[in-house]
Amino acid sequence: MYTINENYLKLQGSYLFSEIAKRVAAYKEAHPEADVIRLGIGDVTQPIAPAIIEALHKAVDEMGTPEGFRGYGPEQGYEFLRQAIVKNDYLARGCDISPEEIFVSDGAKCDVGNIQEIFGTDNTVAVCDPVYPVYVDTNVMAGRTGQFNPVTGGFDKLIYMPCTAENGFSPKLPEQAPDLIYLCFPNNPTGAAIRKDALQAWVDYANKNGSVILYDAAYEAYISEEGVPHSIYECEGARGCAIEMHSFSKNAGFTGLRLGYTVIPKDLVCNGTSLHSLWERRHGTRYNGAPYIVQRAGEAVYSEAGKAQLRKQVAYYMENARMIRDGLAQAGFTAYGGVNAPYIWLKTPEGMTSWDFFDRLLNEVQVVGTPGSGFGASGEGYFRLTAFGTHENTREAIKRIGRL
Helix, strand or coil: CCCCCHHHHHCCCCCHHHHHHHHHHHHHHHCCCCCCEECCCCCCCCCCCHHHHHHHHHHHHHHCCCCCCCCCCCCCCCHHHHHHHHHHHHHHHCCCCCHHHEEEECCHHHHHHHHHHHCCCCCCEEEEECCCHHHHHHHHHHCCCCCEECCCCEECCEEEEECCHHHCCCCCCCCCCCCEEEEECCCCCCCCCCCHHHHHHHHHHHHHHCCEEEEECCCHHHCCCCCCCCCHHHCCCHHHCEEEEEECHHHHCCCCCCCEEEECCCCCEECCEEHHHHHHHHHHHHCCCCCHHHHHHHHHHCCHHHHHHHHHHHHHHHHHHHHHHHHHHHCCCCEEECCCCCEEEEECCCCCCHHHHHHHHHHHHCEECEEHHHHCHHHCCEEEEECCCCHHHHHHHHHHHCCC
8 A cells, every 4th residue: 555755744735825826816706807916926027038039049940950959958957058157157256166066957946845855854954934935845845844833833843043124134043053054045035135244154154063055046136235145155165065056037037938057066075975976866867957948048148138138127127126115115114125136025014914914905905915924934924025027017016005
């Protein structure tokens, strides 16, 4: 008789964004005439940039010829893309990363969820609170946590690092040293960034305690302030303690194309075993690479035309962030983020839970956001709005919220 992975039974209800989708669908069914503006899920809205479209067309044409056809690609990704990544994302920033240390994939979300598979289930895990749910859920599924604790609002055996207004939404170094530390900066959902000296402290802490930092840099393209690192490898000693994951979804609009990459330096060794070799073996077994045509599109992201066009797209979304921040301030809300990230983290009205506020926005002004409690216990009393809308619906959404 087969059995199931009972760790899945520890998960609470449906995935956060699935629950949001269900509530919005129910509202739309009851009010088919309603003009609902969605500022909840972090999906981009601007079309793929022209330089990237050109590269896609060219690659598709190549695939239709005997000379240009490609079947299965290299397990770590095509050399042309890995070289472009190293040149632009690392060498240009003074980071010592080689193409052999890059693993191209079909998206950072997959890598973020799968990377934990190369670690033992007895490892202790630390996450920021609030946090992107995938970090927590995948470790619950793997059996690294206890049961969900309704009193604390979290899972037993998981180390939660509160990120609040009092600490600038940047966690303190844990007193109990974890084995695996998840960090995401610029942060989803709070929109907070981390200064280089603060990130260096995390690298020093990890090296001292034998921890590994799993660093999610999906939003680095939105950094606008000096002194905020784009990569953890800008910090001294990070090669010996950090794995970094990147996405093409937010900086280049690849949410529908799917492309990302993970960096595992060859310096990362546990009891004589290379983590690079473990991920290489896992990556090759499941082949979660991206198709040739998508990798050619990724290469175009780093072309001069591609970089110029994408700077305009990032600026477009950050203008939305500015409109949201200014509009919320005028409406009397306290809000954070939106300077180095496309997310605004607002405080809900006194006495109102984050799901109460979600329902009020949906029912009274037909605006959809993301309840902060869906990101963890410290997210209660907060609410996330995304800048990934159009200028027109962003202006309208803020106008409606101002009427509350």
